[in-house]
Amino acid sequence: MRRIALYLILVLTTSILTGSCQEKKETKKHANILSVQDTLTSMETNFKWQEGLSCPSGYPIQVYRGWLEGPLVSNGVNEEPNSTTSIYGFGTTTGIGNWGDNSSGMSQGEKPIPQRLNCTWYSYVEDVMYHINTELDYPKMVKLFNEGFQSSVRKRGKVMTTYNHITIGFAPGGVVVVWLKGGDKDVEIGRYQGQKVVIDPKEIASLDSHERLLFDPVDRERTLKNPKIISLEDQQANKNKPIPYGLWDSYRVKYNWKPVFEFVREGKISDNLSFDMFNGERETLLDQEFLKNESQERAIPRVLSFAWWGKDGQGYGGYIRFDEKEIFAAFQELHKKNPEANIDLEVKINPGSTYLAATVKNGIKAIPLKKSNTEVYESRSLTEKYKKE
Structure with missing residues (x-):
């Protein structure tokens, strides 16, 4: 009888604790729903x-x-x-x-x-x-x-x-x-x-x-x-x-990466950088976001568009259109070697601003993206902006 009584006490205690936990979960869930509803109520729809x-x-x-x-x-x-x-x-x-x-x-x-x-x-x-x-x-x-x-x-x-x-x-x-x-x-x-x-x-x-x-x-x-x-x-x-x-669905896989730029000689990148991703998203970095340029979880880029000034103040615009198979293989390889490391998508601009080269790297390995399609063109508006500044 004593053993049965102890068993009943144990079952009753467990039931009370379980019910209490479940009640707390439901209360928290209800509170979250109300919080979302309150937030939406205060917003334009x-x-x-x-x-x-x-x-x-x-x-x-x-x-x-x-x-x-x-x-x-x-x-x-x-x-x-x-x-x-x-x-x-x-x-x-x-x-x-x-x-x-x-x-x-x-x-x-x-x-x-x-x-x-x-x-x-x-x-x-x-x-x-x-x-x-x-x-x-x-x-x-x-x-x-x-x-x-x-x-x-x-x-x-x-x-x-x-x-x-x-x-x-x-x-x-x-x-x-x-x-x-x-x-x-x-x-x-x-x-x-x-x-x-x-x-x-x-x-x-x-x-x-x-x-x-x-x-x-x-x-x-x-x-x-x-x-x-x-x-x-x-x-x-x-x-x-x-x-x-x-x-x-594979297009939706995201990696922590950011674009970085390197001039073989002098140059300055413009604070208006955009990239289209294979998953249909698009991002544009302006002003403070551009200056911070932090690694973020993003899908793999399809096109990178940017502008810069050469040493003499001549303005340029350009883009890199990546080869799908090449860039996916590169991101996957770098991630496999070090899943925790951020990836840099580095763009090199040659001295005459006539050539662009892209490489992905994570501190352990660098993989050049040789099949990328690139284009460079002169930008009169950027040149005028440089003269005004």
Whole structure:
């Protein structure tokens, strides 16, 4: 009996402690929710933005039906979105360009930030229809829209601006990525997963002749051969090759890195540096951010654009467009050798400012990026700025 009594006391004590811990967790969770709600309540939730669509080069899509839906509000009977922005009716999204590039969109204007994506789309290359109905990261979008960012427009003092596009990207395998875009800065909001669906034949039969083309095998073949939708270069490159599922997720892997510049002789880099990443994000370093130039967790860069002055005050602009396979292999190798070390993306500028060379290094190893495509041009505006200063 004594042993049973001790056992009961132990069970009762454990139950009380567990219940107490669970209650604390629920209380903390509830407090966090209230904190987020209070923060959102104090922020503006209507902004001027336009919807946009994106897909990878060579993998066109068409949205069959789709909406960006605002937060739910009560109409007295049930709850409905406070706004609905259509993202269909734009025809085929070609993807000629880069993953994350914005296309389509017709409703530029002030409206609520969306909270949900409800969409069905067709992937031409896969010959598959996908559907997604998902919550978006609404708090993150509200926060980013309200914070804004520094504009590269040169006026007296610091000029702030904010995002003007919400772009939805569709990649093979049902991958969906949402970005906020604002020219000088593009930020990923989240990655979501669609599921394969089959449209009811009765629904297809009820469509008008134009809408039914989306389900016509002959029209699909015509679309896949159209060089205005899939470039001849992409058609040739992808011929008889499997779809690289997972590629667009690999673009989202981030590393701690920063750009650094080295002049073989004298020179000065301008405080306006931008880079586009393979994951569809874009970052611009201006003024104090440029001076700090701290290593940050970023996706691998696709293009680095910058400007500088030569020893004589001549202004120059230039860019480096990196070879995808080369730069990914280099970042992965450096990270594997020392996962904790930051990576420097070093750009060397020769004495005559006619040549650029890029190298990635982490203090242990340096890997030159020999396949990069570079361009240098003279900048009259920078030269004039140098003379004024």
